[in-house]
Amino acid sequence: MAAQPQKKTSQSNKRKRVPNQKSEGATAVTKKPKFASNPKKLKPNSNNVQSKDGTEKPFKIKGPKKDHQKPSVKKDGVEDSKKLSRLRSKELAEARKKKRKKHYSLEQELALLWEKMRCRNIAKEDRSKLVSEALQKMKGKISEIASSHVSSRVLQTCVKHCTQDERNAVFMELRPHFIALASNTYAVHLVTKMLDHAPKEQLAEFISSLHGHVASLLRHMVGSVVIEHAYNLGNATQKQALLMELYSPELQLFKDLVAMKENRLEDVISKLQLQKSSVLRHMTSVLQPILEKGILDHSIVHRALMEYLNIADQSSAADVIQQLSGSFLVRMIHTKDGSRLGMLCIRHGSAKERKKIIKGIKGHVDKIAKDKFGSMVLVCIFSVVDDTKLVSKVIIRELEGNLKELLLDQNGRRPFLQLLHPNCARYFSPDDLTSLSLPIPSLKNKGESDGGETVEEDKDGEGDHSNASIQLNEGGKKDSFKRRQELLVNSGLAEKLIDACGEMAEGLLRSKYGKEVIYEVATGGSDRILRPALDEKLGKFHEAIASIAAQPKPDEPEEEHILEHFHSSRTIRKLILDCPEFASTLWEKALKGKCAVWVKGHSSKVISAFLETSNSAVKELAKEELQPFIEKGDLSLPVAQ
Template identity: 35%
Template sequence: MAVTGKRKAIALPTEQKKKHPKTEQLKPVLIKQWETLRSHTLTADERRTQMGKMMELLRGHIHEITLKHDTSRVIQTCLKHGTMEERGEIAKELSGHYVELSKSVYGRHIVIRLLKYHPPSRREIIGSFKGSVAKLLKHKEAAMVIEELFAVYANSAERQMMVAELYGAEFTLFNEHKRGLEGLEPVKRDAVLRSLGSTLLVLLEKQPQLSIVHRALLDYLMASAAPEEVTVRARELVAEILHTREGSRAAMLLFLRGGAKDRKQMLKTIKPYLKRISQEEHGHSVLLVALDCTDDTVLLGKTLGELWDTPGELVSDQYARRIPLYMLAGRNPQYVGQDALEMMRMGDTWGASKKDPAKRQSELSGIVEQAMAKWLEEAPASVFEPFPSQVACETLLRARAISNAWAQMLELVRKEVDAGHVLVDKVANRVITSCIMAEHNARVPFGSDVLGVLEQSGQLVDAACWGAFPVRALLESQATGGRTKELLAPHCKRIREAMNAAETGKRNFEAILSHLSK
C-alpha cells in the first residue's frame, strides 16, 4: 500500500503536465519575466513595458497557473503593478472560480489581491460565496478569504447576509435575515438558535479569531440567555475573541451574565495577556466591564497587579490609561467608551453585580490609588502630557495618600512663571485648575495651597499677566476669591496692558479683570 501511495504522488505532476502542457512550457518564461517585473530598479515606463509583455504571456492561462505555488506569485505581482484594465482581464479569466481559488493555499492570495486592487470585481466576488459561507469557514484557507470579505470589503447588508448563513438553511431560505433574530416567531427562533449554536461550537474550535464568528456569537448571546454549551466554550476562549468590536461586546456579555466562578475563570484566562489587552481599542473595554460587574475586588487587585509595575507606560497609553481612570472616577463618559457604558447599563438591568456601587468603587480606588500617587510623586512632569495629566488629575482629586504628590505639584507652581509654567501650559494648567475648583469638596485645600505658594514666591501677578486659567479659578473659588482679589486689585492696569499685548486668550484676561472690577 505504501508503494502504491508513492507512485500516485509521483504520477500527479505528470498528469498535470498532460492536462496543461502549454502552462508547463510557459512556467520558465513567466518566472524569468516575473523576476524582471518585480525589480525595484525599474522606472514607471519600463515597468509598463514589462507588464505588457507579461500580459501577452498570461492571456488564456491565468486560471491554470493561479493554483501553483511558483506561478501564483506572478499573478499577485501583476495585480499589484498592472493597470485597472489589466487587472480586469485577470478578474474576467478567474470569474466563476473564486470559491475554488479560496480553498487553495496559493489561490486564496489571488482572491485577496483582487479585492484590494480591483474594486469593480468586489461585488461579484462577494456574490460568488453566497450559500457557501458556513461551509467555507470550516476550511482553513477559505476562512481567511471569508474573513477578509466580511471585515474589510462587505457593506452592511452583505455582512448581514454572510453572517445569516451561519444561522441555518431555514433562516436563509425565507430571508429572515431582513428581520433578524429578534423578529422571528418563537418556534422558528428556537430552531435557528439550535442550528446557530451547533455551527458556533465548530467555528469556535476551528476559527475563534475571526470577526464573522464573533458577530454570530454576539447575536447568539443577545438572543439566548441560557447558559448552554456555546456559552461555556466561549468563556474558555474569551482572551481570543475580545480583539474585535463584536468579539469584545460578546466577551462583555459573558462577564455580565456569568456567575462569580465564571468571572474568576475568565479573569484567569485573560491574565497572561493583560498588558496587551489593556492597550487594545476593544480589549480594554472588556476589562472595564469586568471591573464594573465583578464583586470580588480582591481577585481584581491580584489580576491587575501587573499593570502597576509600569505605571508610566500604563498612563501614557490611549486605552490602558482608562483602567486606572475608571477605578478612580467610575463611569465618567469622558474616560469610558460608549460600548462599555452601554454594556454596564445593560448589566444594571440584569443585576450583574450584587455589591453596592459606592462600596465597590471605593474598593477599586483603594487598589490603584497608592500606585498612582507614587507614580505622580516620582514623575510630576507628567502633568504636561495629555494622557498622563488626566490620570494625575483624578489621582489628586480622589486618592487619599497624595500629600507627597501634591507637594511636587506645588514645587512646579513655585517656579518662575513663563510660557511653559504649570499654570500656563495648555495641558498642565487644567490639572491645577480642576484641583482649585474642587477644593470645596476635597480633602486637601488645593486652592489655598496654590494661592499661598504664589503669594510667597511673588508669582501671582505674573501668572495673571499670562492670563492663566488657575488664576481665574482662584478668583471664582469661595475659599480663595477674596484674598486673590485683594492681592491682584492694585495691578489691574498691568494686567490690562498684558491683555492688549497678548495674541490669544483675551477672554480669560477679560474674566480676570471682570472679577477684579466687582
C-alpha cells in the same frame, strides 16, 4: 641463541622508553594516573607503558595504516560517474515533476520573471513590461495555476502592479472559480489581494457569488479569512447580506430575502415571520463547529454570536458563555462585538469561568489595555469580578509594569480611571457605558437559578454552580466601593500611581489624556477613595505640581509655562475649584506675591479660579492680593447665579 633475547629486550626498551631498565621482566613502581576515572583499569602489568613523569599508560598495539590515512588520489573515471549519477537523479526528479504538475515549465518561467519584477529598485516601465509578459504567458490558465505555491505569488505581484484593464481580465477569468480558490491555502492570498484592488462593482459581484457558501466557508480555517475580508470591505447592506445567511436556511436558499434594511435578528424574524426555534437550531448548527474549531478571530463571527445570544434560551446562552470563557477570549476582544461578548461572559459567567478568562489574558494585559475595545474588557473586570486577589495578581501587576506609558495612552488610562472614578461620562462615551451594561435577555435575572434557588457563594463571594444548574449571575456581589478599595489601595496600585504622577507631573498636565489621570489622583478619586490612607503622599504630590508652577516664566515665546499651556492651565484651574488642599499648596508655594505676572492670558483662568471657588478658606487666601487687579479690571468677579 642467548643473543636473541637480549636483542628483543633492547627493542622493547627502546619502544617503552624506560631509562636504566636492567632486566626484561622488571617493571617500575608507578603512580596512579592523575585523571583516571577508574583506577582498576590500569593495574601494573607488563603491557603498560611508563611515561616520563612516572605514570603508566596502557600500551596500544599499532596496526597497519589504513587506506584513509594515506593521501587519496581520486580517479577521473570515479568523479565522472558520480557527476553523471547526480545529473541522472536530477533529470528524473524534473521528469517526475513535469508528469505530476501540468504547468511545471510555465511555473519555472514565471518564477524567473517574478524574481525580476519584485525587485525594489526596478524602473516602473520595466516592471510593467515584465508584468504584462507574465500575464500573457498565464492567459487562459490563471484559474489552473492560481493554487500553486509559486504561481499564486507571481499573480499577487501582477495584480498589485498591473493596469486596471489587466486586473479586470484576471477577475473575469477567476470569477467562476472564486469559491474553490477561497478554500485553497495559497490561492486565498490572491483572492484577498483581488478584493483589495477591486472597484465597487467587482466587490459587489464577488460578495454576490458567495451567496449560499458563507456558512460552509466560515467553518473552514482558510475560507473564513476570505469571508472576513469581504465583510470588512463591504458596506452596511453587503455586511448584512453576508450575516443573514447564518440566520436561517430560507435566507441561505432564497437570495431575494436577504436584501432587507433590518439589522437586528429579532427584527428579521418578525418581518419574515420566521420561527424562532428554527432560527436558533440553524444558528447552533452553523456556530457550534466554528466554536469547536476555534475560528474566533473574525468580526462577522462576533456579530453572529451577539445576535445568537439575543435570541438564545438559558441553556444555549450559558453553553456559549462556557465555551468562550478562557484563552479564546483574547483573540476576540479586538473588535466591538468581540469586546461586548467578553463583557457578557464576565458579567454572566460563573466564578470558575471568570477565573478562566482572567488567567487566559495573562501575559497580554498590556496589549489589551492599549486597544480601544480590549481596554473596556479590563474596565468590566474591575467593575464586576469580586476575586480581587486574582485580579491584583494577574492584571494589576502587569499594568504596573508599564504604568508610565499607559497613563499617557488614550486607551491605556481607562482601567485606572474606572478605579478612580467609575463610569464617569467625561472619560467613557455613551456607547462604552452601554456596552458595560448590556444584558443577555435569557440570563438577565440577577442571582437566580431555574428552581428559584440562589446560587451558592464561594470564598470570594461569587456565584458558582457545580451541577447542571444554569448560572444567572449578573455582576459582582461585593460592594462597589470595597472592591475598588481592594484593587486600588490594598493592592498598592494607588501608591505607585501617585509616585508615577509625581515623577511625570509636567508631562501628564500637558497631555491631552494624561491630564485626566493626574486630576483624579490629585483630588483623591471619587468618594475620596485615596483618603485618608494616602493623605501624606498626596500632600507631597501637590507640592510637586506647585514646584513646577513656581518656575519663572520663560523668555522665549515658544516655550509655554505650565500655567499658560492650554491643557495644563485648565487642569490646574479644575484642581483649584475641586481640591482645596491643592489650592492652598499652590497659592503658598507658587502664586503668593506673583499674581501680577499671571493675570493675563491663559494663566488668568488659574488666578480667577481662587475667586470662583466655593471654598471660603481658599477664597480668603487670595482675596487681599487679587483685590487691586479686580479694581483695575484685569480680573472679574464671578457672576452670581
